[in-house]
Amino acid sequence: MNDLLTLWSANSAVSAAIWLVLAMTLLYFGRNPAHRILLSSGQGLRHMLRMASRALSQLERQLGKRNREVLLAAARNDAERRIEREFTRIQTLVARDLSGYPALHRQISTAIDNVENSYREAGDSAPLPPAWGEVVNTIATLPSHGDPAVAKILSNIKDAVHDTHKETLKTWQASADQRHKLLAKMQPEWRTLNGKMDEVARTIDNLDNRTHQLDKQMQHYEEVRRGEDAAVRSLTSSSLTQFFIAGLVLTIALLGGLINFQLIAMPMSEMVGGTSYIGGVKTSDIAALVIILIEIAMGLFLLESLRITRLFPIISSMDDQMRRRMMIISLSILCILAGIEASLAYMRDLLALDKEALQQSLSMAANASGVAASNAEFRWIPSIGQMVMGFILPFALAFIAIPLESFIHSLRTVLGLALVAMIRLVAIATRLLGNLAGDSATLLTHAYDLLIMLPLSIERLFSRKREAATAVQFDDSQTTDELADVIPDVAAEEKRSRKGRSKNNSGDAAVAVA
Known part of the structure; x- marks a missing residue:
């Protein structure tokens, strides 16, 4: 680098000045190709991004149309169900x-x-x-x-x-x-x-x-x-409301499932073993989670058999006798699992009591044992509470199918709206980037001219002098042309005046002869 800097002279400043002059000269002679490259690149990138923005806008319109069709189809199905239910009620009223x-x-x-x-x-x-x-x-x-x-x-x-x-x-x-x-x-x-x-x-x-x-x-x-716009807006707002309400109810149900899991996780370790693991997770935790999921599934099948939810159309299309059998089986399994959870909750309290007694016996504290003896007579109160919770929570989790259906149906609309909004933002950002690319190319050309402003100033000075000389020559030639145009006009006028005088003289002579 130092050798290149001192290539032209031992003085680095002189050598740098020579390099600067050479660079400016090269940049000056390559100005037009560089401008064309920058402008072509900027315009090409701008057109490409604008085409991408148009494609995204078209995709947004198609997706919005598809969301509208899906929303109207879901609304038609729901309206048909409501009308069918009203006809059933009228039929029941008439029959009763x-x-x-x-x-x-x-x-x-x-x-x-x-x-x-x-x-x-x-x-x-x-x-x-x-x-x-x-x-x-x-x-x-x-x-x-x-x-x-x-x-x-x-x-x-x-x-x-x-x-x-x-x-x-x-x-x-x-x-x-x-x-x-x-x-x-x-x-x-x-x-x-x-x-x-x-x-x-x-x-x-x-x-x-x-x-x-x-x-x-x-x-x-x-x-x-x-497919009126007012109906679509109403359905969209209704779907958003159902989405948030169903999400809130599912969150509450999730917390209830977590409490249910804590009730049966510890006693399940006594049944399946607390030292076995499946993929880093205790087998007892997996067993407790499976029991809770089975309870939710049985509740889902029970509500499907009652035709309260429509997540599985094949269950709703069964005949009444088969649905009644399925309802009885689902309810029986749910009651059995609720009884098992109640017994596990009671077993959990016994295990906690045994663990507490073991800790007290190991601590060898007389006062602690006295306190335990005085509180042992009231141990049945939390035991009954845990048993009741263990029996009620499965039935509460069984009704999770109702908000789950609303959440699933409204999730399609919400995801469609979110996807349309995201595509719209990407299209706007792409269009802005395209405009930025075109403006950046123009800005780079001006920056390029800024680097070679000295030779450009010299060129502009000579161009002005040349334009001034050309303007003077043009003015002289224009004056000569005007004189050339004026002289023929004067000659023609003189000729016409001579002809007029000759005609007048001949007329006077004719009058004199007469």
């Missing part, structure tokens, strides 16, 4: 309530007939008594003319009329009492009829509510089938 409508109709008809008969009987009453008062007054005003026989006859007639009036009044009162009794007997029939009509009204109201729910489900299904 409206199937007894003939008997209800007979009861209502019987009640109406009884009411009509009672009303008819109440209407058939004895005639009202005649106007006995007028008859008695008429007889009393008849003149007796002082004849005692006539007076006696009239008195007898009056007494007979009074007696008849009393008997008729008693008969009419008895008939009125009978009608009142018949009308009172109609009251239970009216109440029965009112109750039956209320029952019919409640049934019709329930059916009307179900039909309104079915109309809403059908409207939602039509919106999903049409």
Whole structure:
């Protein structure tokens, strides 16, 4: 390096100046090819990155379209399930309530007939008594003319009329009492009829509510089938909500499974051995984990048999008898495993008690043994608690299939949205890098010119002088051309004026001759 530096002169500064002049000269003569290389490379890289950005944008559109189709398909399936469930409920309502409508109709008809008969009987009453008062007054005003026989006859007639009036009044009162009794007997029939009509009204109201729910489900299904943007946005937000809620529930279930694992891990070491390992993991831990996973699987099969979840379509497509058998088998296995876990939890408490007693016996501390003896009588409380937890936790873990199904179905939508967002960011970054590559190439050309600014300044100075000389020559030639253009015009004008004067002279001569 020092030899190259002192190649041209013993003075390193002079030699460096010569090297700098040579480098600037070489860079100056290679300026145009270097500019073309830099610009071509920058433009090529820019076009390549822009093409990659267009490809990513097209992939983003295709993926967004695919996510939309998947979301609408899942929404259609869910809407069909809801509509099917509403039809099943309506069928159950009709079979349960409206199937007894003939008997209800007979009861209502019987009640109406009884009411009509009672009303008819109440209407058939004895005639009202005649106007006995007028008859008695008429007889009393008849003149007796002082004849005692006539007076006696009239008195007898009056007494007979009074007696008849009393008997008729008693008969009419008895008939009125009978009608009142018949009308009172109609009251239970009216109440029965009112109750039956209320029952019919409640049934019709329930059916009307179900039909309104079915109309809403059908409207939602039509919106999903049409693929409206509002429906897609609603489904997307619903999927995100289900994803986070199901994730939270699965996290809680995972913590419950961890507690269940801690309950049965230590007693399992007594059953399968605590010194054996499988791949660096204790066999007892693997056995406890397998039991928990089997419980989750049995719970999943149980809910699939009940058609609460639809993770395995083959189970839902079984006939009712086979599903019932599978449900009984899954529930039986789950109960057996829950009993095993309860016994293991109790065994864990016994092992902990034995371990504590062993530590106390080894410590040989009298006061510690006294404390243990005083607390031993309450050891059954945590034992019962552990047994109850060991029996309940398997059934709690069995219901993990419900949030798991929601999590799996919503995970597709969330992953699709995340992938679309990531591809969009990559496309934007690629486009920005392409623009940066083109601008960087231009910047490098300016930096290249900055390195050779001295020869470029000299070239620019000579170019300006040459342009000035060329401009002067151009101005002289332009002036000469203008004069050459003007001289023919003047000659032509002079020629035209001469012709005009000759014509005028000839006209004057002709006038003179005339």
